[in-house]
Amino acid sequence: MTEVSKKGLAFIASHEGFVGRAYLDPVGIITIGYGFTMRSGVFKAWAKEKWGRSLRMGDRVSRSDADVILRTLLAEEYEPPVRTMIGDLPQHQHDACASACYNLGPRCLKWKWAQALKKSLQTSSATGQRSAVRESARLLRKTGTTAAGRTLAGLVRRRKEEAALIEHGVYSTGNARHVQNEDIKKPEPDVMEAQELLKGRGIDPGAIDGIFGPKTRAAILAYQALHPHLENDGVLGPATLTQLRKDASMVKRAVESGAKKLVPTATGVGGLSYLSDLPWIWIAAGVVVAGIALFAWHNRDIIGRRLNKMSGRTAL
Numbered sequence: 357m358t359e360v361s362k363k364g365l366a367f368i369a370s371h372e373g374f375v376g377r378a379y380l381d382p383v384g385i386i387t388i389g390y391g392f393t394m395r396s397g398v399f400k401a402w403a404k405e406k407w408g409r410s411l412r413m414g415d416r417v418s419r420s421d422a423d424v425i426l427r428t429l430l431a432e433e434y435e436p437p438v439r440t441m442i443g444d445l446p447q448h449q450h451d452a453c454a455s456a457c458y459n460l461g462p463r464c465l466k467w468k469w470a471q472a473l474k475k476s477l478q479t480s481s482a483t484g485q486r487s488a489v490r491e492s493a494r495l496l497r498k499t500g501t502t503a504a505g506r507t508l509a510g511l512v513r514r515r516k517e518e519a520a521l522i523e524h525g526v527y528s529t530g531n532a533r534h535v536q537n538e539d540i541k542k543p544e545p546d547v548m549e550a551q552e553l554l555k556g557r558g559i560d561p562g563a564i565d566g567i568f569g570p571k572t573r574a575a576i577l578a579y580q581a582l583h584p585h586l587e588n589d590g591v592l593g594p595a596t597l598t599q600l601r602k603d604a605s606m607v608k609r610a611v612e613s614g615a616k617k618l619v620p621t622a623t624g625v626g627g628l629s630y631l632s633d634l635p636w637i638w639i640a641a642g643v644v645v646a647g648i649a650l651f652a653w654h655n656r657d658i659i660g661r662r663l664n665k666m667s668g669r670t671a672l
Contacts (some may be wrong), residue, residue, distance in 0.1 A: 357439070357444065357472065358439070358444055358445060358446075358447060358450040359431065359435065360427075360430050360431075360435060360450070360451055360454050361447055361451055362406075363429065363451065363527045364447075364450070364451030364454060364455070364527075365426065365430075366527075367451060367455060367517075367521070367527050367528065367636025368390070368426070368430070368451075368454065368455045368458055369390055369423075369426060370528075371455065371459070371510075371514050371517075372390040372391045372426075372458075372459075372594070373390070373593050373594040374389065374390055374419055374422060374593075375387070375388060375389065375587075375593055375594055375595045376388075376389075376416050376417060376418070376419065376422075376587065377390075377414065377415070377416050377585065377586075377587060377595070378411055378412065378413050378414060378415045378416075378585075379394075379413075379585060379586070379594075379595035380413075380599075380602065381594075381598055382504050382508070382598055382601060382602075383503060383504045383510055386411050386412070387594075388411060388415060388416075388417050388422075389417045389421075389422035389425060389426070390422055390425075390426045391458075391459075391594075392411075392417075392422070392425060392429070393411070394410050394411050396433060397433065398425065398428050398429045398431075398432055398433060399411075399425060399429065402421075402425055413585060414585065427669035429457065430457070434457045434458045434462070435450075435454055435457075437457060437462040437465055438454055438457055438465065439449060441462070441465040441466070441470065441474075442465060442473055442474045442477070443469055443474060443477045444477075445473070445477070446525075448521050448522070448525035448527070449489075449521070449522050451521060451527075452518045452519075452521035452522045453465070453470070453473070453522075454495050455514075455518050455521075456470075456496065456500070456515075456518050457516065459500070459511075460499075460500045464500060465505065467495075467499060468495050468499075469493075469494075469495035469496040469499055470492070471484060472488050472489075472492035472495060473488065473489065473492035473522065473597070475488040476488035476489045476492065482510055489523055490501060490523060492519075492522055492523075493519035493520070493522045493560065494519070496515055496518055496519045496561065497515050497516055497519045498515070499515060500515060501515055508545075509545030509546050509548075509549055510545075510546050510597075512545070513545065513546075518547040542566075542567075543565055543567055544566050544567070544568070545566065546592065546597060547566045547568045547572065547592060547595055548564060548565070549595075549597075549600075550564035550572070550576070550592050550600055551563075551564045551565070551566070551572060551575075552564055552595055553600040553601065553603070553604050554572075554575045554576070554579060554600065556604065556607075557579065557600075557603060559575045559578050559579055560575060561575035561576075562575070568592065572591075573590045575641070576590050576591070576592055576596060577589075577590045579596070579600070582595060583599055586599060587642060597666045600613045
């Protein structure tokens with residue numbers, strides 16, 4: 357029985373990216389580690405044992421614990437559907453399917469790309485097998501590349517590299533976490549997106565070229581400093597990129613709803629993002645206080661006269 361290899365584990369981990377502190381993913385789900393959420397029975401059991409409750413913002417997990425959870429998650433929740441719905445595949449194809457299943461959910465194994473791969477196991481001729489594998493890879497490249505209605509560069513890259521793994525057995529290292537490296541001059545879509553979002557927030561990342569250099573790292577550090585829930589490490593990981601997208605979406609919604617006075621500066625948007633991660637009761641209290649302040653401002657003349665009148669009575 358084929359199991360995910362060490363190379364497969366490294367492939368999945370690099371694409372997921374490790375985040376030690378809980379954050380909100382692009383669709384607002386609390387996430388930690390290698391994309392762990394309370395939707396997983398394995399992680400839910402681990403969280404109950406670790407904290408005695410569900411995952412919350414601010415919770416942390418060590419990389420060693422995350423590695424164990426990932427291996428267990430794959431073995432118990434994602435590899436069995438691959439074997440059941442497709443079959444016992446060659447190692448590299450099993451690893452690619454486990455990666456896609458982990459990222460998209462077992463339902464993806466019913467899609468056309470997976471059915472084409474299944475056909476390769478059922479075809480007796482070598483030519484037919486190669487043709488089915490090529491078709492599977494072709495279909496996978498354009499499958500599951502969006503989240504919350506928008507195409508994400510990271511998902512496009514992941515599908516492309518999973519397809520290459522299926523067709524050619526090539527294991528990439530992924531690029532979920534960007535670190536400064538002067539030797540790397542190849543533009544990366546996620547880096548370019550982050551640079552554009554940072555510039556829109558009023559933080560200068562240098563040239564918008566997709567290369568993670570010193571200026572981009574400094575901009576990431578400045579941005580992370582405005583968001584207490586992010587690790588201030590200068591790394592463009594999943595949590596930081598997700599927060600950048602979340603800020604941009606927040607500004608867009610505010611403008612579209614008529615809040616024309618909102619200025620999308622780094623400080624302003626950072627404050628909004630910070631508030632968005634606070635418990636709802638704090639936010640509600642803030643809304644009440646803001647409402648009272650607004651009422652007092654609009655009626656300041658009346659309030660002032662009454663206060664003066666009361667002061668005069670007190671003096672008497």
